[in-house]
Amino acid sequence: MTQTAKPGAGTTAAESATAAAPRKKPVRKHRAGQLPGRQDWSSWPHYQAAEAGFRGYWYPVCFSSQVGEKPRAVTLLGEKLFLIRDNGEVYGMKDRCPHRGVPLSCGEKNAPGTVSCVYHGWTFDLKTGDLVAALTDGPQSPICGKVRQPTYDVEERLGMVWVYIGDGEEPAPLDEHLPEELVSNPGIVGHRIQPRQGNWRFACENGYDEGHAKYLHRRALWRMFKPMPAWNTTRIVQRGRWIYRVQEEQFWEGDYPGVGRWPKLAWYQARPPRDTGRQNVGNTASHREVDPVIATQDFPGFASVTMPGILRIVYPNFIHYEWYVPVDEDNHLYVGALVEFRKGLRTLPFYAKYLGAVRWLFHGQFSGQDKWMVEVTDAPPEKLYRPDESLLKWRRLAEDVTEERVERLRTLGLAPTGQDD
16 A cells, blocks of 8 residues: 655655645747738839729620610729610710719610619710700700710620720720730630629739749649649749739749648649749640640730739630729629630530539639638738739839829829829
8 A cells, every 4th residue: 555755754845835736837928920011002102092993994894794774783993883775785874863862773764865863854865974854844844954974985895894984085995905815816705703802902913923823722623633833933024014924943842941841742633744944824734735826925924914903814725814893992893704716616615614614613613712812811011922023013013004194194184083183
């Protein structure tokens, strides 16, 4: 039988109490983090001010099939307007009756070429915006001819309706704002237009971002069987109105301090090439033959961006475009268009492939990862790293192009919205 030692039997009471007391855990001192150094975007004042988007551009806002003879409300760059179709043509007008401020999108067509406010029947000409009748004040209402409702330039292209918002200048032709290869070559388009939360700049920066796809999209079903590089060495080059990410070298794995070997290639994934050679189409290990139309463009890099927020990602047999359309400071439209340059009977397999798989894999789950990140992004403040050179060059492009537009408007005697005279 084991006996417990008592005080005085080889140990003191103080020693016994000390031995029984639990050991205190060492106190951990608070460690201050290294917080981001850039607290705002004042280095790019036009970009910082463009929370609701850049004026002076054409933006896609909906599918053509979504506009009929009933007004459709749209918010673009913080402005409320409505679209309506008359005799096959689409018109745009400010969505606020000047009488009492009721939305004209609640109204109706009582006669061809017009829209009437639902409240008191003020009726406007769709082409000119002129008030042509005040139905509840009789045919000789003296208010007619004294009111003109603002209208918007509207076009249809690629199965979508496009709206121009400027500062009183004549809009450039829509074709000048489209990717050049879409204007000059026949193709077939798979679209997606989705309202999303988050500022449009976060969406555009995510699209052109150098680093996120290599980690975030590694989990996407679209990329499940394809190896992706761990990192690249990249330079940004400008050609015309586009800036391109040019991959100099691709590295498929590496030994990282504190992590070890990464990434670990799954058994079901294709093996990447052994070399680190330049790869400019698709950012994958694919060596498929490039579509002749795409090859003819001789793009410097597979990823490019231009104003007012148009992304172009080149794959061997199709090009994917994204427009980040500002709705207001906190919301945007994601407009994705996957284009194969085919015509005639060669377009038929596209529908089966796109509707059967690509739409939900690429425009769904894959793009949904970007949607998630844009919703939770909170910048500035921010601390950028080496791959963010792509973001810095995009911001500089936006700043320089906007400054040129501001100066051009001032020579015309026009005051850019949000700018000092």
